[in-house]
Amino acid sequence: MPELPEVEVVRRGLSRWITNQEVLDVEVLDPRSVRRHRQGPIDFVTSLRQAVLEQPQRRGKYLWIPLHHAPIEQKSPTALVVHLGMSGQILLSHHSAPAPHHLRIRLRLDSASGHGQAPTELRFVDQRIFGGLYLDRLVPTADEPDELIPTTVTHIGRDPLDNHFDVDHIYQVLSKKQTAIKRALLDQNLVSGIGNIYADEALWRAKIHYNRPCNRLSRKQVRTLYQCVQKVMEQALKEGGTSFDALYVNVNGESGYFDRSLNAYHQEGKYCRRCLAEGYDTFIRRDKFMNRSSYYCPRCQRKPRTTQR
DNA sequence: ACTCTGTCCTGGAAGC
């Protein structure tokens, strides 16, 4: 399940190989993968053809590649926006390599214009079709006029690895929220890039129960929690991201190995590693929360007294 | 204004 570290691994791979390459041709094999492109699949193909791909950017789980249309007068800057959803992959291959099973979109690239052994095709593969590609206009952000982001990403909050990430501002917002802390962690408008895996891992590290009301957390607890988010994401990035199966891979099709470092997520029934080190044999538990699983240690992460859903 | 649920999707696993 791609969250921030996985998307960043993909961004770095793309940056190395596709920057300054021209799109020779585009093929949409499943129109559902471009459903967020309002003007439809045909416009997607014709608008992307002959565009030159610039340095890929990211905010949270959103990835975008600014486009440069060499021969055409630039109306306003645009970008190819990528969201991997649940199972999306960006793969760089030779165009003659066999097509993977869930191949949805292919971009033929002009490898001759760039690096010698560059791949000749960018492929979007997506089993569950929650992800997709679309074109969008780039606009300056509200607080940094030199920073351009797609209009559809303006409502997304800065992520924990962003230089302008401001934890005191986050605390101010959280102190007014009634809702459970995990719901706030997963809310991409406040802070982006956190999904179910890193939410559970950060809460475990910070020893906070997923159902703790936001407005009952101290400034210190909020600081600690977001430091834990940053630490767990930095470690995951170092280890190439989390892969449970073939659903998440980097641009070369390789899996990350952060799943071996997980302390809570997917660890139901296993000993809590921290408790074990302290001489307790507590098991990690799984609760249903927000229609998904929440993994936690019942000793380290005590339930709030007033349990609300 | 804020909070929360339902929906989109596929395929592997579990249940009968």
Add this chain to the structure above:
DNA sequence: TGCTTCCAGGACAGAG
């Protein structure tokens, strides 16, 4: 064996 049901969850529309 073969069928059905469940489960995974990111983002957003729309309900409360």
